[in-house]
Amino acid sequence: MTDKTNDAADQVRPWQKEPFVWMLISFPLAAVLGGFVTLYLAIVSYDGLIVDDYYKRGLEINRVLDREQQAEALGLDMAVNVDQQTGAIEIQLDAEKEIEFPLTLMGSLTNNTRPGLDQELLFKQQSDNRYLASNQPFAVGRWHLIVGNEVWRVIKRISVTADGRVSVYD
Secondary structure, three states: OHHHHHHHHHHHHHHHHHHHHHHHHHHHHHHHHHHHHHHHHHHHHOOOOOOHHHHHHHHHHHHHHHHHHHHHHHHHEEEEEEEEOOEEEEEEEEEEOOOOOOOOEEEEOOOOOOHHEEEEEEEEOOOEEEEEOOOOOOEEEHHHHHHHHOOOOOEEEEEEOOOOEEEEOO
């Protein structure tokens, strides 16, 4: 009887050598490691898309829409020409109704996903309805070019591909 007991004790392996034990340990360990990675990413990354004064921003949207409707009522259209090498932006404004264009126009170049790349632009009049603004060369992505004054505003979308092609559309 002692021989059988010693044989059974010799066949029992330590827990470190059992693959089933390691499989059971690996699932909770992976969850804990994934939690630490998620915590690290939450701490070091900046989510700049959320604003604190969302109510005030919502009220401003109505005023902005009024300016876009005024541009439609005037029949304003904007043609955009972008020089990707220098970053210069040339616009030509055309209106169905007779309006006097100012000497300078304020504009902005915004990116929906990377607000740190947004830029304010000053367009200077070159001729009656042509304006020019200097700018940095565009990063790859989709941009919104917003030009206007207190009464009206016009928006064009600009797409820049990785090979440097620039497309402008409504």
